[in-house]
Each structure stands twice: as structure tokens, then as C-alpha cells.
Amino acid sequence: MNFTKMHGLGNDFIIVDGERQLPDNASELALDVCDRFFGIGADGLVYILPSEKADFRMRIINSDGSEAEQCGNAIRCVAKYVYDNGLTNREEITIETLGAGVQKVQLAVEGGKAVSVRVDMGEPILEGLKVPTTIDAERVIEHPIEVDGRTFSFTAVSMGNPHCVIYVDDAANFDLDTWGPKLEKHPMFPRKINVEFVTVNSRSQADMRVWERGAGPTLACGTGACATLVASVLTDATDRTATISLKGGDLFIEWNEADNHVYMTGPAAEVFRGSLEVSR
Numbered sequence: 001m002n003f004t005k006m007h008g009l010g011n012d013f014i015i016v017d018g019e020r021q022l023p024d025n026a027s028e029l030a031l032d033v034c035d036r037f038f039g040i041g042a043d044g045l046v047y048i049l050p051s052e053k054a055d056f057r058m059r060i061i062n063s064d065g066s067e068a069e070q071c072g073n074a075i076r077c078v079a080k081y082v083y084d085n086g087l088t089n090r091e092e093i094t095i096e097t098l099g100a101g102v103q104k105v106q107l108a109v110e111g112g113k114a115v116s117v118r119v120d121m122g123e124p125i126l127e128g129l130k131v132p133t134t135i136d137a138e139r140v141i142e143h144p145i146e147v148d149g150r151t152f153s154f155t156a157v158s159m160g161n162p163h164c165v166i167y168v169d170d171a172a173n174f175d176l177d178t179w180g181p182k183l184e185k186h187p188m189f190p191r192k193i194n195v196e197f198v199t200v201n202s203r204s205q206a207d208m209r210v211w212e213r214g215a216g217p218t219l220a221c222g223t224g225a226c227a228t229l230v231a232s233v234l235t236d237a238t239d240r241t242a243t244i245s246l247k248g249g250d251l252f253i254e255w256n257e258a259d260n261h262v263y264m265t266g267p268a269a270e271v272f273r274g275s276l277e278v279s280r
């Protein structure tokens with residue numbers, strides 16, 4: 001298997017180019033290769049595939065082997081990969097995802113390489129049952145949730161994949177490892193959930209830490225940053241454009257009033273290339 005190790009603000013992926021390299025059981029392979037001690041090490045395994053509806057198709061498998069519907073940081077890496085490797089020479093491309101449809105991507109290029117990527121992440125899904133949560137409501141905003149005797153308030157947003165946004169006093173120092181996994185697997189979330197702990201510092205900036213479904217604590221989450229901005233507009237905590245500061249760096253997110261789409265802008269980087277003998 002030939003692969004390229006890439007990351008979006010430290011949220012890291014093993015990028016594999018082409019259908020010929022897709023094994024029958026990508027889920028088991030993800031578990032092996034994402035392992036940080038016995039494998040290459042990554043938050044997810046990402047395949048770039050042909051599409052009938054878009055220029056490219058992307059599949060993202062979390063480090064625990066579960067397949068996700070969408071990934072904001074991976075889509076920027078895929079866009080950089082296809083441009084930098086000459087799979088396209090266009091600076092505007094489309095990428096098909098499993099759960100968020102076809103997304104329009106715009107590249108900023110310097111010296112022949114993509115340095116920043118703006119993605120139209122589509123419309124957020126806010127209906128409780130569609131996120132999905134077990135709550136039958138048009139919107140789930142600041143809803144109480146109890147875990148181990150502690151009550152949090154969460155706002156539910158799907159960006160193709162499910163998120164629960166929780167405001168805390170100091171997101172940067174929040175005890176992710178204790179509360180993240182309990183919330184991820186809470187019975188209120190039938191497909192589990194990505195959990196964002198957020199502190200809003202001004203109408204245009206918030207700190208966010210994430211516990212990802214299927215990957216645990218990661219340095220950044222693009223869809224999580226989008227969900228955070230949407231939740232913060234719904235709760236009137238920020239304006240429609242804000243910087244979301246993650247452990248790995250900043251993402252610039254806009255929830256456009258005219259088309260109801262969320263736009264994410266941020267970097268992507270290549271780390272190294274390699275090949276690995278795989279038995280599957």
C-alpha cells in the first residue's frame with residue numbers, strides 16, 4: 001500500500017490514492033495502520049476514489065475502524081493531495097462524501113502547491129432525530145444531559161456527521177478524557193457522537209477541544225469547528241463568522257445567512273510518504 005501521511009491542524013490521516021488499493025476490509029486495516037505503536041499512526045485512514053457525481057470521492061475510516069460520514073480536516077488534505085500531485089489542475093473542485101453529499105472546494109495556491117483550502121460544508125442539520133439524537137424536536141439547543149451525576153447542556157448539530165456542542169468555563173484545560181467517552185456513547189445518541197467543549201471569548205472567537213467519535217481526543221476537528229460556530233450563532237454567543245481555535249491551530253468558519261451553508265477555511269499539510277506491506 002502506497003500512502004501519504006497528511007494532517008489538518010494536527011488531525012492526522014493516512015491518505016491512500018485509488019480504488020486498486022481499497023481492501024475488502026478497510027475497517028480492520030484502519031485499526032492496524034492507525035495504531036500509533038504498531039502501525040503508521042493516525043486519527044483516520046482516508047481513501048481517494050473515483051466518483052460519478054464529483055471530481056473525486058473520499059472515504060474516511062476512524063482509527064477504531066468505524067466509517068464516518070464526513071471529515072472537515074480530511075477533505076482539505078484530499079484537496080491538497082489531488083492538486084499537488086497533478087490529479088487536477090483546477091483550483092475549484094468537487095469532492096463526494098458519504099454523508100454530506102458533494103462539496104465544493106476552493107484552493108489557494110502558492111508556488112504550485114495548495115496552501116489553504118476553503119470548503120463549502122453545506123447546510124447544517126438541526127432536527128433532533130436527524131442529527132441523530134433521541135430528542136424529537138426541530139432544534140436541540142442547550143438541552144440537559146446527565147452523565148455520572150453531572151449535568152451538561154448541549155446543542156446538537158450534524159454536518160453530515162453528528163456533533164454535540166457543550167459550553168464550559170475553560171475548554172483548553174477541560175478534562176476531555178473523563179467526560180468525552182461517556183458523552184460519545186450516551187444513550188441519547190443512537191449513532192454515538194463527536195463532542196466539542198467550547199469557551200466563547202468574543203463574538204468572533206472561541207476555543208474548542210474535541211473528543212471525536214471513533215478516534216478520541218484529536219488536535220482539531222473541522223466538522224466540529226463548523227458545528228461549534230452553528231451552535232454559537234443559535235445561542236447568540238458569536239456572530240456568523242468566527243475563528244475557532246483548536247489545540248492544533250485556527251479554523252475560520254462562516255455560516256452564511258443567504259444560502260444557509262457553512263464555509264470552512266484552513267490549512268492542510270503533507271508530512272511524509274511511504275509504502276507498507278499489507279496482507280488484506
Ligand SMILES: N[C@@H](CCC[C@H](N)C(=O)O)C(=O)O
Binds near residue numbers: 060068070215221224
Ligand atoms: N476529524 C474530523 C471528523 C472525523 C470523523 C469523526 N470522528 C466522526 O466519526 O464523525 C473532522 O475534521 O471533521
